[in-house]
Amino acid sequence: MNEQESPLSLILFSGTDDRLGAAAILATGAAAMGRPVNVFLQYWALDAFRRGKVNAWHGAAPEAGPSGAVLVRTSLAGPRHWSELFRQAKDIGDVKIHACALSMELFDITHEDLDPLVDDIEGVAAFMSDATTGPITFI
Amino acid sequence: MNEQESPLSLILFSGTDDRLGAAAILATGAAAMGRPVNVFLQYWALDAFRRGKVNAWHGAAPEAGPSGAVLVRTSLAGPRHWSELFRQAKDIGDVKIHACALSMELFDITHEDLDPLVDDIEGVAAFMSDATTGPITFI
Amino acid sequence: MNEQESPLSLILFSGTDDRLGAAAILATGAAAMGRPVNVFLQYWALDAFRRGKVNAWHGAAPEAGPSGAVLVRTSLAGPRHWSELFRQAKDIGDVKIHACALSMELFDITHEDLDPLVDDIEGVAAFMSDATTGPITFI
Numbered sequence: 001m002n003e004q005e006s007p008l009s010l011i012l013f014s015g016t017d018d019r020l021g022a023a024a025i026l027a028t029g030a031a032a033m034g035r036p037v038n039v040f041l042q043y044w045a046l047d048a049f050r051r052g053k054v055n056a057w058h059g060a061a062p063e064a065g066p067s068g069a070v071l072v073r074t075s076l077a078g079p080r081h082w083s084e085l086f087r088q089a090k091d092i093g094d095v096k097i098h099a100c101a102l103s104m105e106l107f108d109i110t111h112e113d114l115d116p117l118v119d120d121i122e123g124v125a126a127f128m129s130d131a132t133t134g135p136i137t138f139i
Numbered sequence: 140m141n142e143q144e145s146p147l148s149l150i151l152f153s154g155t156d157d158r159l160g161a162a163a164i165l166a167t168g169a170a171a172m173g174r175p176v177n178v179f180l181q182y183w184a185l186d187a188f189r190r191g192k193v194n195a196w197h198g199a200a201p202e203a204g205p206s207g208a209v210l211v212r213t214s215l216a217g218p219r220h221w222s223e224l225f226r227q228a229k230d231i232g233d234v235k236i237h238a239c240a241l242s243m244e245l246f247d248i249t250h251e252d253l254d255p256l257v258d259d260i261e262g263v264a265a266f267m268s269d270a271t272t273g274p275i276t277f278i
Numbered sequence: 279m280n281e282q283e284s285p286l287s288l289i290l291f292s293g294t295d296d297r298l299g300a301a302a303i304l305a306t307g308a309a310a311m312g313r314p315v316n317v318f319l320q321y322w323a324l325d326a327f328r329r330g331k332v333n334a335w336h337g338a339a340p341e342a343g344p345s346g347a348v349l350v351r352t353s354l355a356g357p358r359h360w361s362e363l364f365r366q367a368k369d370i371g372d373v374k375i376h377a378c379a380l381s382m383e384l385f386d387i388t389h390e391d392l393d394p395l396v397d398d399i400e401g402v403a404a405f406m407s408d409a410t411t412g413p414i415t416f417i
Contacts, residue, residue: 008414009274013161015202018321022291022416025380029402033410042164043157044202062201062340063293063322075384102164106214124168132172135287135414136147136274138161148413152300154341182296183341201340241303245353263307271311275286275413277300
């Protein structure tokens with residue numbers, strides 16, 4: 001396997017808009033280089049990918065403070081929203097977004113409850129078997 | 140070295156039960172695939188592995204909100220508690236849990252103060268020398 | 279490429295002093311082993327690297343609680359401050375600190391606004407092209 005092609009495995013745990021933004025930028029950068037990207041949605045990140053909730057305000061990290069939160073909120077307007085970046089990343093590259101089966105159980109939701117950006121539901125074993133090479137980045 | 144065998148290096152920094160749960164799931168998934176796992180406990184994660192404190196409630200990420208915290212707390216009951224998952228991961232695979240020497244100093248504690256799940260105390264140099272290949276995932 | 283030389287790519291997102299401390303320890307450990315380190319400063323971590331703000335108190339993770347925050351604050355005194363550890367890491371090894379161009383835009387700041395520890399400003403594409411091998415660790 002060409003090193004360039006070693007996949008980027010992104011575990012999204014956090015559901016705040018600043019961390020989701022950082023994740024989307026990373027996914028876009030990797031996809032633009034032709035690197036496969038596997039995203040695994042857990043806990044509060046999965047909650048943020050619910051159908052109809054993607055464009056809601058999900059807050060910022062506590063350390064942002066009120067003025068930092070305003071900056072993040074303003075930056076989400078239009079084409080720079082993380083959901084839009086993930087959409088672009090999927091258009092330009094091999095980017096798959098998987099919902100963690102255990103987190104689905106935690107929230108007691110099904111595939112229909114999720115935004116169309118999410119490709120499927122999978123267990124940690126399936127996610128890990130795609131991540132035998134390359135970084136595993138937890139956000 | 141077979142790629143399959145490239146170790147997973149997990150740095151546990153956060154001490155909330157949701158992040159510890161995500162870490163335990165990842166460790167279990169990797170161990171089930173026969174992949175060595177090295178866990179390095181720092182700061183608040185180390186604090187959560189103190190003897191007698193493992194089963195206490197350590198809270199959830201701020202973004203969980205009160206209802207999310209209840210979900211996490213409920214999910215910890217019985218065999219799904221992260222400490223139980225780490226125990227299973229150690230039973231099925233090559234999983235070592237190391238306490239960061241500097242964080243031990245920060246809390247002014249010794250090996251006796253830690254849960255038996257913790258194998259030993261080591262410095263960052265020792266941890267990094269086991270992580271020359273494979274991902275380094277910070278949780 | 280020798281595996282030993284596979285670079286460590288560190289994305290610093292969080293601006294609290296405990297996470298910055300964990301990042302600095304990791305960078306120092308990798309540099310001491312002769313491993314190249316690329317640090318990418320985003321969001322609140324970039325904010326913490328502003329000129330004249332590095333030695334300010336940036337708080338600790340919410341889970342630290344008041345007593346944990348005091349421990350962190352005390353541990354920052356003198357030669358153990360994370361900025362000092364990054365300085366040492368740069369002295370002993372091949373450690374580069376890059377400011378994320380998009381986060382610079384978010385805060386509307388220029389290179390002059392940053393601490394001299396920061397080498398340059400780069401986009402995510404440049405950062406990712408240095409990270410085609412090795413771990414990508416998000417802190």
